[in-house]
Amino acid sequence: MTSIHTIPLLFLNLGGEMMYILDQRLQAQKIPKDKSMKVMNDITSIMLNEKFLGELFKPQEVYNKQALRKLFEDLAHGSIMRLNSASMDKLYDLMTMVFKYQVFNAQSPNDVVLITLNHLDSIRNFVTCLTIQKQVDMAHSMVMKMYGKMSPGELQTIRYSLLNFFQDLKVRVSVLLRVGVQNPHGDFTIYTSGAVPPGCEVPGFIRLFDQYGAVAKVKHFNADGDYTAARDVGSMELIGDRVIELGCNM
Template sequence: MSVRSLPLLFLNLGGEMLYILDQRLRAQNIPADKARKDEWTEVDRKRVMNDIITTMFNKKFLEELFKPQELYSRKALRAIYDRLAHCSIMRLNQASMDKLYDLMTMAFKYQVLLCPRPKDVLLVTFNHLDSIKDFIRDSPAIMNQVDETFRQVIEVYGCLSAGEFHLIRQTLLIFFQDMHIRVSIFLKDKIQNSNGRFVLPISGPVPWGTEVPGLIRMFNDKGEEVKRVEFKHGGQYVRAQSEGSFDLYGDRVLTLGTNIYSVSRPVETHVSGASKNSALNTKESTAPNSLAKEELNFLARLMGGMEINKNSGPEPGFRLNLFTTDEEEEHAALTRPEELSYQVINIQAAQDQQRNEELSRIMGEFEVHDQPQQSTSKGDDLLAMMDEL
């Protein structure tokens, strides 16, 4: 397992989340002079995007994120995106948040699968960062935050070997293993089968620095070529024309990681039968385990770095629906398998939680308005911790 996979996973999933939210906010946007109090305007859309990007690229948050560490469970990471999606005036109910996370994960899984070389996952990340910068062109301060993260990614990953990138890609694929959720865009474009598995192409450019398949060369013990044998590979491959830029600015060449929602069209997700069975077989245990404390401490450190500016005075939140109608949203919430839902995050801390100085320091910064009479568990509720930030 690579200890350098977490930042790439977070940034790419975050980029996909911003693509989806921007598309849905634009679809539900109406002119400000015609909007009611509970409806979106263009000003609201920009504010939501700016708030999420500001929080996502918070300096302290990213300092914790870039520390070498193994990936944590899907539920632990999902808690971060729940917190991130609700750091603005936007509100998503459980069904819409489930759908948002499904779209994010399946899109990035497809991109990792199709990377010509393991190192190209870095180009996918740069495509996401380039697109995020397009969202905040008129906000120089936020742009500087993204550029600083860009430079940090280049510094950390620019010197890694091909073998280290191979391990990163393998770690990411293990994280996405057994996730086979059907997405309407992928089904319509015939890049996903009805069982939720992706179709790998047998055409297009080969990885940079390699040759088109179809020729076997044989050499003698002196390194001299002595024979050539051609074979039919069954595909339509071409040689890659250029590698793609790994600099702050440049042509990435690779299109994986760009915004597939730039053209508005409905997006639906469906859990395939195979995925339901897989979820039953791989259901996470709610019993304490050896990684429970580490996951809690990890989340506490990350959440402790999420500094969100709260405006004074009450302000109503706008609800965003990722479904076409409220009825579809309610139906999705009722029909989603319990094993794939994230209504409850069970992360239990070990008995020595109170002795953890870092966690105690972070929790001490929270402002407690109502002190409970007696705590029934030494493992504090993570969702309550996030609400207090």
């Protein structure tokens, strides 16, 4: 199952993950702050170029994996930073596996939008140039214009499309292995406990209705999990509480 509206979310979220990783590498290498800021500003400026985003948001089929990787390789080299082939491979593997994990763990179709907004929020915090921050705001506006009024069914189709793109990708990532969400085979560990999605009830109850439509009896069963009440619905405003942590820096 694929959607012609998948590419913008795929690109923006992978771009957000790339920014997290580059920021960590710049800090680890003790790159001077002015040079680090230039790298983050330059890459964001290219990534969120208005003309480029205009093309990106046009309905289209999902890029093949090689084309998408080449796009991010060019983007990573869009500033003074240079990565060799091995470093680029590690960067791209980490980007894709972390975003795959986020999509995999989305509780509701709406979460794919909130994950994207978390990434855009972080990108905005990385850049120091007001003009580039306005590019981030423009990207937020474009996301909301396309996805803000989509039905749950449309968003779920996009989620399936993203998962199909990542289907055969099972690269082991140290950060995911360390926190216990990935096993040595590259598969993700999915936990069945926790808060249920917005609009849903905690499982474990069966309601029996009488002929008049009133609840006549309630039965309880073991749902095999420790569930809690639904979380709040995350904000989709330019600045707001997204509620979920997916899309934030791990």
